Amino acid sequence: MRREVPLVICFLLGALFIADYFISNPTFDRIAQTINQWAIIVISFAYVLGVANIARINTGVIKRREKDWVFKLVLLFGLLLMVILGIGWGIREGTVFYWVYMNAYYPMQATMFALLAFFIASAAFRAFRIRSWEAGLLAITAIAVMIGRVPVGEAVWKNFPNFTEWIMDAPQMAAKRAIMIGAALGAISTGLKVLTGLERTYLGGD
C-alpha cells in the first residue's frame, strides 16, 4: 500500500498529462493547467525541507565545533538576515532585502562566472595535450573555431570564417542532433519506466 498507492497516483497523473497533449478540449486543458499549478504549490512547501536541512547540518557542525564552524555561523546569519528583512520590510526595489541581494549575492555570482575564463584556459591547456586522435580532433577544431571567429582568422585565410561556419553547420549540428535524438529516446524510456513503476527508486523502500 505504501508504495502501490503512490505508484498508481504517479501513473494516473502521468497518463492525464500525456492525454492532455493530444486532447484539444478547453475544459480538459483548464483541469490540466490547474493541476500543473498545484505542482508549483507543492514545490514551495518543499522548500521548508531544504531550509531545515541547511539548519540541521550547519547547527550540528557549530555544536560539535567542527572545522570551519565559524563560517557556518556566517551562513546561518545570512539566511536569517534575508528572512527577517524580507518578512519585515518587504522585497521591493529600494528595500534593504533588495540591496543585500544585489550587493552580496550578485557580485559573487558575476565573479564566479568570470572565474570561468581562468578555468577554461586551464582546461584548454590540458585538452590541447594531444594523446589520442580523438583529443587531436577536439583540439584542432577548438583552435580552428577560435581563430575563425576573430579578425586574425580572416587575415590568415580569407575563407577561415566560412570554414568555421561550416564546422558549426555540418559536423557540430549533426552531432548535436544525434545526441539529442538518442538522449530523447533515453528520456522517454526513463519516463515510461517511472510511470509504469519499473523504476521506483524515488519512492524508497518499504
Add this chain to the structure above:
Amino acid sequence: MISYFILNIPSAIPWFDFNRINVLITLAVFFCFLLYFIGRAKKGKSLFIRRIAGLDAIEEAVGRATEMGRPILYIPGIEDMDNIQTVASMIILGNVAKMAATYETPLIVPICRPFVVPVAEESVQQGYLAAGKPDAYDKNSVRYISDEQFAYTAGVNGIMLRERPAANLMFGSFFAESLLMAETGFSTGAIQVAGTANIHQLPFFVVACDYTIIGEELYAVSAYLSKEPKLLGTLKGSDLAKLVIMIILVLGAILITANILWFKNWFFVQ
C-alpha cells in the same frame, strides 16, 4: 461507407488533436518496442549490451574512494525533478549508494533544489537497504546547498576543497557551473566521471573529467549497473527505436531528393 466513416472520424472525435496523431503513433510504437523486449527479458532470453567504458568507471571510482578512505561526492545536477535527467540521476544515485554502502565508503550528495532532497534521501536509503546495511545510512549525507546556480557551485567547490572526496560523480543537468566544478575536482586529484545530456556542457566534461557519459548513456546507467533484465530490455527497445530512426533518416533523405514529400511531412508536428 468505410471511406465516409474514415473521412468523418475527426468530426466524430472533436476533442482529439489530429495534428498530433504522428506523435501518438510514434509514442505507441516506441512503447511496444519496450514492452516486446521487457517480455523477452522476462522469458529469460539473454540480452547483450556492449561494454561502456564510462559506466565501468563508476565502479572503479567507488573502489578508488574506498581504497583511499575518502568520501564519494555525487552531484545530481542543478535542475528540479521535472527534468528527466534529474530523475535518471536519482536512479543512478540509488545504485551508487548501494556500492558505497557495500564498501562502507562515505557518500556526500549536495542538492540544488529542495524537492530533490527527499527523493535523494529515499534513493540513498534504498541503496543502503539493498546492500543490507540500513543502519549505516547517514542522513547528513544529503545536503541542500542553495537554489541559486553559483551559490550551489560555490558550496560544492567548498566541499571538494575541504572534504577532499576521492571520487566525483556528476550526473544530471548542468549549465555554466559544469566547468567550475570539474576543474575544482581535477585540482583536488579526484577521479571524475560525469554525464549529462546538455550538449553545451559536454565539451567541458570531456576535457576536464576522466570519463564522460554522453547523452543517452546517462539513461542507460541504471540498467548497465544493476543488470536487471527488465531494465536491459528497455535499453534494447531504445536501440530498436534508434535503428528505425536511422532507417527513416536514410529513406527520408532519398525520398525527398526524389521530390516525394509526404514521407517527411508525416513527421512534421504543427
Add this chain to the structure above:
Amino acid sequence: MTLVEMIWTSSAALLTLFTFSYLYKDNPFYKFAEHLVVGVSAGYFAIILYYGSFVPKVIDTIFKQGWWYYSIPAALGILMWTRFSKKFSWISRFSLAFYMGIAVGVSIPLTLQNYVLKHLVETTRPINFTSLNGIWQFLVVVFVFSTLTYFFFSREHKGAFGVSAKLGIGVLMIAFGAGFGLTVMGRVSLLAERVLFLKDYLVELKYFLYMLFKYGILL
C-alpha cells in the same frame, strides 16, 4: 554617490575580490564569501517563494478567492513535512509521486516532438552532388547516422558497424571542439565585465574620498 551607496558598492567590490582570491587557493576570505552567499541566497529564495508562490497561490486563492480545492495541493505540500518524522515519512511519497507523475507526463510527448520528430524533419533535406549545399546536406545525414551508431548498446563496435561508430566518435569530438572554442570568447568577456566593474569602483572611490577630504566631512 551617497555614503550609503558607497558602502554597498564597497561591499560588492570586496566580495568580488574575496571570490577572486579562490584562484590562489582556498582561504578564509573565500570561505567567508562562499558561506555568506550560500546563506543569503537560501534566505532570498525562501522569501521569494513565500511572496511569489505561497501567498498568491495558497493564501489568496483559498481565503480571498474562495477556491477551496486549492487546499488539495496545500495538503500535499504539508504531507511533504512528514519527512521530519521517521515513523510517518512514508506519507511524503504521495506528494513525491504527485509531482513525478506530472513532470514525467508533461515531458514525454514534448520530448518526442521537439527532440526526435523535429530533428528528423530538419535532417531530411534534398541531397544532390551538384551544389555545395547538397553535398553538405549529404554529409550531415552521414554524420547523424554514424553518431547514432556510436550510441548503439546492443552491438559491439566491430566491422562495418565499428567503422561507422568510429566516424561517429570523430564527429562528436569535432562538435565538442567547436563548442569549446565557441565558449572561450564568451567566458573571457565575463571576466572583462568584472574587471571593468572593479576599475569603475576604484574611480568612484577615489572621487568620493577626494570630495570627502575636500569638504572636511571625514575629518
